[in-house]
Amino acid sequence: xxxxxxxxxxxxxxxxxxxSELFEELWPIPHGVxxxxxxxxxxxxxxIDTVPACYCIKFLYKIADIIGNKNIDYLVxxxxxxxxSGAIQIIRNHFPEIKIIGNNKTAEMIxxxxxxxxxxxxxxxxxxxxxxxxxxxxFTMTPMVHWPETMMTYIENDKFLFSGDAFGCxxxxxxxxxxxxxxxxxxxxxxxxxxxxxxxxxxxxVQNALKKLAPLEIGYICPTHGPVWHKxxxxxxxxxxxxxxxEAEPGVVIAYGSMYxxxxxxxxxxxxxxxxxxxxxxxxxxxxxxxxxxxxxxxxRYKGLIIGGPTYSNSxxxxxxNLVKAIKLREIKNxxxxxxxxxxxxxxxxxxxxxxxxxxxIDVVASPFNMKQAPNPDIAEACRILAQNMxxxxx
Ligand SMILES: Cc1cc2nc3c(=O)[nH]c(=O)nc-3n(C[C@H](O)[C@H](O)[C@H](O)COP(=O)(O)O)c2cc1C
Ligand SMILES: [Fe+2]
Ligand SMILES: [Fe+2]
Numbered sequence: 119x120x121x122x123x124x125x126x127x128x129x130x131x132x133x134x135x136x137x138s139e140l141f142e143e144l145w146p147i148p149h150g151v152x153x154x155x156x157x158x159x160x161x162x163x164x165x166i167d168t169v170p171a172c173y174c175i176k177f178l179y180k181i182a183d184i185i186g187n188k189n190i191d192y193l194v195x196x197x198x199x200x201x202x203s204g205a206i207q208i209i210r211n212h213f214p215e216i217k218i219i220g221n222n223k224t225a226e227m228i229x230x231x232x233x234x235x236x237x238x239x240x241x242x243x244x245x246x247x248x249x250x251x252x253x254x255x256x257f258t259m260t261p262m263v264h265w266p267e268t269m270m271t272y273i274e275n276d277k278f279l280f281s282g283d284a285f286g287c288x289x290x291x292x293x294x295x296x297x298x299x300x301x302x303x304x305x306x307x308x309x310x311x312x313x314x315x316x317x318x319x320x321x322x323x324v325q326n327a328l329k330k331l332a333p334l335e336i337g338y339i340c341p342t343h344g345p346v347w348h349k350x351x352x353x354x355x356x357x358x359x360x361x362x363x364x365e366a367e368p369g370v371v372i373a374y375g376s377m378y379x380x381x382x383x384x385x386x387x388x389x390x391x392x393x394x395x396x397x398x399x400x401x402x403x404x405x406x407x408x409x410x411x412x413x414x415x416x417x418x419r420y421k422g423l424i425i426g427g428p429t430y431s432n433s434x435x436x437x438x439x440n441l442v443k444a445i446k447l448r449e450i451k452n453x454x455x456x457x458x459x460x461x462x463x464x465x466x467x468x469x470x471x472x473x474x475x476x477x478x479x480i481d482v483v484a485s486p487f488n489m490k491q492a493p494n495p496d497i498a499e500a501c502r503i504l505a506q507n508m509x510x511x512x513x
Contacts, residue, residue, distance in 0.1 A: 122295050125276065125338065128340075129157040131177065132155045132156075133155075133177060135290065136290050141315075147288050150288075151343055152291045153169040155342075156280060157184050159184075160249025162249045162250055165181070165194070166271060167202045168203060171200070171204035189216075192219050192249075193210075193217070197282040202342050203231065207234070217239050218239070219255075219257075221241055224240075224267045253275065257269055258271075260323070260327035264320055268283070272334055282342050285354050285355070286344045287341075297349055298348050300345055305345055311415035315411050315414055325362045366419065367420055367421065368399070369400065369419070372385050372401070372403070373424070374405060375428060376404070376406075381426050384458065384460075389505075391501060395513075406437050414448070417445065421453060423445075423480075425456075425457045426459065428460045432464065435467075442471055443474065449478060449479075453481070454511035454512055455481060455482050458488065458501075459487075461489075461490060484503060484507040487504075
């Protein structure tokens, strides 16, 4: 219906999902998500990435709107995750002559997922395929951003980078595709969230990818989710660069669980003391109410992190346990950290958190403590010291 030419015979062929509650059945997507695919028209035609299998019909109509009854010569698979590879079979059925382009790891996955082993062109770092009419595709391997087979495709003349999940974000597209036309400020927090939920563990690999991209002149960044970045492309690369190095702003996240409110009182006390010490950005999350997805995004953004929670069956309160494990999984680094617990008969919180964070490169800035039953003056003093140390560490 709508033919969206991004620039110079490069078209958008993606779809929007505004019905799923959760991305990967894990991460809330209140504003939906897009699965982006692109059509590059030279003398030959290439399709870059596909969409989830359930959107195949819509996808074929979109492609037909763009190319009419022409053939697609190549399907470039930058990433094999099924939200991008799901339409491979139907595209092959539709265009039986099509050649699938991927690297050796892609080829193995295409065989495993879809039983396809013929008509595959295996490319290596810096290989090129010329579509004619000034459209040469160059391939760059970017392993673990965020699967082992991930690669990027660059069109030299047009300075287009098809980046896979990198530089992508949650949020369906609302009409326009590029940031020249669409209002994109609302996508930026969703980029932090997408990165912290899905990519954060692979910071080193993201840096390696950024090093490879550094010599390229990049006009348009075409990710597999979210808007196409053009006027903001430098800013978007800077965000990724900063996130992959675990850089942070001077603020503090306090994430807690509390059943009866005693632990929560300490949170209020600590937040007040932080504010008295000059910390302006203080983000408090009750982990029973805020999905860990949003908490992780704030943790990736701010320098300070404080976690508190009740002892629960000689272990951590489940919502707190979930967050601590999510932090450990992502090997979050360069943070100033403090933690405390509460209990009624036998404390378990601080020793459990200590065990979980043992190998993380984070600074514990205050002595962990456990409150017995309810706040008292000694505990209030421990909160004040914790907050002062944290303020000194992040400001
Ligand atoms: C299901 C359940 C299990 C608990 N397990 C323990 C425990 O193993 N050790 C302990 O000292 N307190 C345990 N408690 C008590 C709470 O940890 C304690 O009351 C805590 O301080 C409550 O903090 P809150 O007021 O912030 O919810 C348990 C409470 C519940 C409801
Ligand atoms: Fe992915
Ligand atoms: Fe994806």
